[in-house]
Amino acid sequence: MKNIYIFLYFFCVFVVAENYKPFESTYEPLPPTNTIFRNANIYDGEGNELNNTDLIIKDGKIVAIGVDLPSSIDLIEVDASGKWITPGIIDIHSHMGVYPAPSVRTSSDGNEATSPVTAEVWAEHSIWVQDPQYALALKGGVTTFHVLPGSANLIGGRGVTAKNLQRNTINSMKFPDAPHSLKMACGENPKRVYGNRGQMPSTRMGNAAGYRKSWIKAQGYLSKLDEYEAKSDEAKELSYKPTRDLELETLAGVLRDEILVHNHCYRADEMATMIEIAKEFNYKITAFHHAVEAYKVADLLAENNICAALWADWWGFKHEAYDMVQANIAIVDQARNGTGCAIVHSDDEIGIQHLNVEAAKALSAGIKAGYDISKARAINWITSNPAKAAGIYNQTGSLKVGKNADVVLWSKNPFSIYALAEKVYIDGAIAFDRSSGLEPSSDFDIGIINPSKNRIEE
Amino acid sequence: MIKNKFLLAFVILSSNAVFLESSNLVIKNAEIYDGIENNSYQGHILINDGVISKISKTTVPYADKVYDAKGKIITPGFIAPDTQLGIVEIGALSVTRDDEASIYNIGFSIHDAFNPNSVLIPWNRANGITSAITLPRNTSSPIGGLGSFFILDSNLDISSEADIAMIGRFGGSGSSSRAETLALIDDMLSFASSLDKKDMSSDASIDEVIDDSSLASHMDFKLRDVKALYRLINGNLPLIIKTHRASDIIKLIELKNTYNLNLIIMGAQEASLVVDEIVENNIPLIVNPINNIPNSFDELASNINMTPILEKAGATLMFNVSRSHNYHLIRQGAGVAVANGMSYGGAIKALTSNVAKTFNFNDRGSIKVGNMADIVVWEADPLEPSSMPEKVFINGVDTDLTTRSTRLRDRYIRDLEKPNTYRN
Numbered sequence: 001m002k003n004i005y006i007f008l009y010f011f012c013v014f015v016v017a018e019n020y021k022p023f024e025s026t027y028e029p030l031p032p033t034n035t036i037f038r039n040a041n042i043y044d045g046e047g048n049e050l051n052n053t054d055l056i057i058k059d060g061k062i063v064a065i066g067v068d069l070p071s072s073i074d075l076i077e078v079d080a081s082g083k084w085i086t087p088g089i090i091d092i093h094s095h096m097g098v099y100p101a102p103s104v105r106t107s108s109d110g111n112e113a114t115s116p117v118t119a120e121v122w123a124e125h126s127i128w129v130q131d132p133q134y135a136l137a138l139k140g141g142v143t144t145f146h147v148l149p150g151s152a153n154l155i156g157g158r159g160v161t162a163k164n165l166q167r168n169t170i171n172s173m174k175f176p177d178a179p180h181s182l183k184m185a186c187g188e189n190p191k192r193v194y195g196n197r198g199q200m201p202s203t204r205m206g207n208a209a210g211y212r213k214s215w216i217k218a219q220g221y222l223s224k225l226d227e228y229e230a231k232s233d234e235a236k237e238l239s240y241k242p243t244r245d246l247e248l249e250t251l252a253g254v255l256r257d258e259i260l261v262h263n264h265c266y267r268a269d270e271m272a273t274m275i276e277i278a279k280e281f282n283y284k285i286t287a288f289h290h291a292v293e294a295y296k297v298a299d300l301l302a303e304n305n306i307c308a309a310l311w312a313d314w315w316g317f318k319h320e321a322y323d324m325v326q327a328n329i330a331i332v333d334q335a336r337n338g339t340g341c342a343i344v345h346s347d348d349e350i351g352i353q354h355l356n357v358e359a360a361k362a363l364s365a366g367i368k369a370g371y372d373i374s375k376a377r378a379i380n381w382i383t384s385n386p387a388k389a390a391g392i393y394n395q396t397g398s399l400k401v402g403k404n405a406d407v408v409l410w411s412k413n414p415f416s417i418y419a420l421a422e423k424v425y426i427d428g429a430i431a432f433d434r435s436s437g438l439e440p441s442s443d444f445d446i447g448i449i450n451p452s453k454n455r456i457e458e
Numbered sequence: 459m460i461k462n463k464f465l466l467a468f469v470i471l472s473s474n475a476v477f478l479e480s481s482n483l484v485i486k487n488a489e490i491y492d493g494i495e496n497n498s499y500q501g502h503i504l505i506n507d508g509v510i511s512k513i514s515k516t517t518v519p520y521a522d523k524v525y526d527a528k529g530k531i532i533t534p535g536f537i538a539p540d541t542q543l544g545i546v547e548i549g550a551l552s553v554t555r556d557d558e559a560s561i562y563n564i565g566f567s568i569h570d571a572f573n574p575n576s577v578l579i580p581w582n583r584a585n586g587i588t589s590a591i592t593l594p595r596n597t598s599s600p601i602g603g604l605g606s607f608f609i610l611d612s613n614l615d616i617s618s619e620a621d622i623a624m625i626g627r628f629g630g631s632g633s634s635s636r637a638e639t640l641a642l643i644d645d646m647l648s649f650a651s652s653l654d655k656k657d658m659s660s661d662a663s664i665d666e667v668i669d670d671s672s673l674a675s676h677m678d679f680k681l682r683d684v685k686a687l688y689r690l691i692n693g694n695l696p697l698i699i700k701t702h703r704a705s706d707i708i709k710l711i712e713l714k715n716t717y718n719l720n721l722i723i724m725g726a727q728e729a730s731l732v733v734d735e736i737v738e739n740n741i742p743l744i745v746n747p748i749n750n751i752p753n754s755f756d757e758l759a760s761n762i763n764m765t766p767i768l769e770k771a772g773a774t775l776m777f778n779v780s781r782s783h784n785y786h787l788i789r790q791g792a793g794v795a796v797a798n799g800m801s802y803g804g805a806i807k808a809l810t811s812n813v814a815k816t817f818n819f820n821d822r823g824s825i826k827v828g829n830m831a832d833i834v835v836w837e838a839d840p841l842e843p844s845s846m847p848e849k850v851f852i853n854g855v856d857t858d859l860t861t862r863s864t865r866l867r868d869r870y871i872r873d874l875e876k877p878n879t880y881r882n
Binding site: 102314316323357449 | 787790871
């Protein structure tokens with residue numbers, strides 16, 4: 001009899017352990033700020049510009065867009081005439097939390113630069129939720145951001161997508177149901193980091209061999225896993241489940257199309273090589289990041305449905321970033337009859353606050369290059385396109401009825417340097433309001449210069 | 459005075475018919491922000507031999523060549539006060555860097571390393587920067603290293619002013635207390651103040667001074683180092699010290715007053731906490747108006763409103779950028795400052811005349827009669843990053859706005875039927 005209890009106990013523990021999925025999102029939105037915006041100019045993130053249009057957000061969702069929408073008593077009315085509305089901005093390349101401010105050794109947690117392949121690490125386990133940078137990004141209209149490990153490693157680990165609603169745990173900031181991502185890196189960084197230590201990779205060919213060896217291991221792991229999972233329940237009981245391997249679990253997740261590959265890669269020839277490797281092992285590259293030379297292979301990227309996440313103009317800090325073209329983003333966007341996927345990313349704590357202006361520079365360069373690109377299309381570079389690359393486009397990234405009400409009200413056209421985000425809503429709840437002074441402060445900001453004040457009162 | 463200016467004008471005048479045509483030029487129908495007044499005015503600018511010779515608000519002066527600005531905004535060419543232009547080509551490639559010394563320290567000058575063919579120069583010029591101060595990297599000494607001023611005309615016959623400022627740094631270092639750094643700076647300045655003409659009369663006498671000073675011996679001063687220190691105290695040489703923390707700014711102001719230094723503070727992320735002290739003591743600042751990141755424990759008060767606050771209090775402001783290569787982004791920073799409350803005219807001055815005044819570039823940085831004609835005609839508002847220069851005149855010369863970047867762009871959008879290596 002006693003033995004049965006012991007058995008039951010172990011059974012329960014086993015079942016609970018099997019079923020518990022760690023690190024799930026526990027995100028809860030703020031209480032909704034149900035609002036009707038009157039007479040707004042809207043870039044909807046789907047390529048449309050709508051003028052003198054009303055927008056209703058209610059219970060966290062976008063419920064209506066149109067002219068002269070009927071109001072109701074439960075809606076706050078915001079006069080948006082002369083102002084602009086866009087979807088909440090999404091940064092597909094951020095290191096907030098893993099390289100927080102202040103930039104000090106003790107919280108510099110973005111690169112596990114101890115081995116060229118660290119697919120087992122997860123950026124979310126490094127994130128410092130009290131980073132004062134989230135609030136600054138929010139004031140720039142950023143409602144969602146994707147944090148990646150750094151680029152020291154060939155395969156650097158998993159990234160995470162988060163709501164820009166600062167909370168005390170990362171799980172409570174994680175974007176519900178967003179797929180995981182995997183950071184990979186080409187070029188100078190991995191070969192410099194490991195070459196300097198006299199280990200592989202010290203060359204670009206060493207880099208390529210490193211990725212391929214990892215994928216071969218991942219294939220082996222995945223076939224064992226597939227074999228096990230294909231068995232009947234009875235057969236499973238009689239055999240061993242393959243031992244978990246954190247590194248290979250991540251890589252197998254990519255091969256199963258569950259984890260999205262975000263690949264730091266500057267040079268055109270290296271992007272072509274990475275596409276070959278992806279085809280060799282039958283996985284998909286979601287986006288190349290930084291990709292200063294994307295314009296040289298824009299058609300190849302479009303043909304393979306690969307986005308390019310780019311700066312408007314940063315260059316020259318290393319050799320692989322020397323061939324900068326300001327029209328890079330526009331050229332990628334216009335590839336193969338406008339089927340390219342261009343994203344303006346920041347990779348920078350200042351840049352993330354001004355992604356609208358970065359998009360403005362990229363658009364201006366595109367127009368100078370002779371392309372006919374509207375502002376309504378260019379806003380996609382910081383809204384719907386990064387949403388697609390983060391795998392959350394079904395929930396956010398554009399102002400479609402039924403989607404999450406991630407909304408920014410701008411004082412002026414957001415392609416102007418003078419535009420300021422006046423109100424920022426995340427899931428239909430106001431998170432920043434310039435006029436009322438509503439803004440979050442991290443614990444770091446409290447009393448740190450003057451005990452009775454916050455760090456800044458902007 | 460730019461040492462090679464007259465030589466340059468002579469060479470071009472005597473050899474180049476195209477220049478003769480543009481040596482006498484009028485830019486008409488411009489909306490002029492002259493870098494002096496806060497507001498703009500409509501006018502026409504006559505340029506003779508590279509110099510602004512007349513500004514008319516009414517009739518268009520006669521010239522051989524006329525450029526019609528069609529009501530567009532013109533500004534003085536922007537002057538970037540904190541760059542590595544001409545001495546760093548690719549950041550991570552040390553063989554392309556000339557910003558560091560291994561023997562000299564305080565007296566290290568980058569002047570003769572300047573490469574007028576650097577691809578950064580046409581790039582920044584095409585974005586409205588016509589001249590720049592190039593600074594070395596900080597040396598191992600808390601003050602030391604000399605920057606120079608360069609005209610960005612890509613001419614191998616370089617127009618420059620050598621060694622116009624010394625640099626320094628002060629703050630949390632991770633290696634030793636800032637109190638020690640301050641004491642060391644104090645001791646160096648005290649040594650510099652003790653030097654007299656007789657000490658400096660010959661290299662042999664300077665060597666004697668070095669031998670007699672425990673500080674000079676300990677810090678391994680060389681002749682050039684001592685000469686630079688002497689100039690710092692006796693030549694009113696601008697000293698640009700990078701510092702952030704409010705209490706550190708106050709300590710530097712005390713040093714300025716003790717040694718009568720021509721002190722400029724760079725960075726100054728906590729300047730908004732010590733505005734009165736900065737203004738009362740006439741400390742010009744080189745700040746990055748777009749940087750509101752508390753990037754260190756010295757910069758906790760970083761604030762997007764700092765620049766407007768300093769302007770209102772009457773501080774002299776100049777702008778820098780936080781990343782290399784795109785020094786022209788000082789105008790994006792200026793735009794952000796205006797978006798947050800700085801005056802438009804004040805922002806234009808920060809990009810032009812404030813730099814010229816602070817560093818005594820007497821014939822640049824503003825559009826006035828007698829100044830060299832460094833003038834930019836803008837497509838639209840110069841503080842909108844999407845608006846680009848339509849024309850950039852340096853010394854009155856209409857410069858080529860082609861860049862390596864535009865060439866690469868064209869190679870991948872035109873003549874695509876040809877293999878890429880056979881295009882443009």
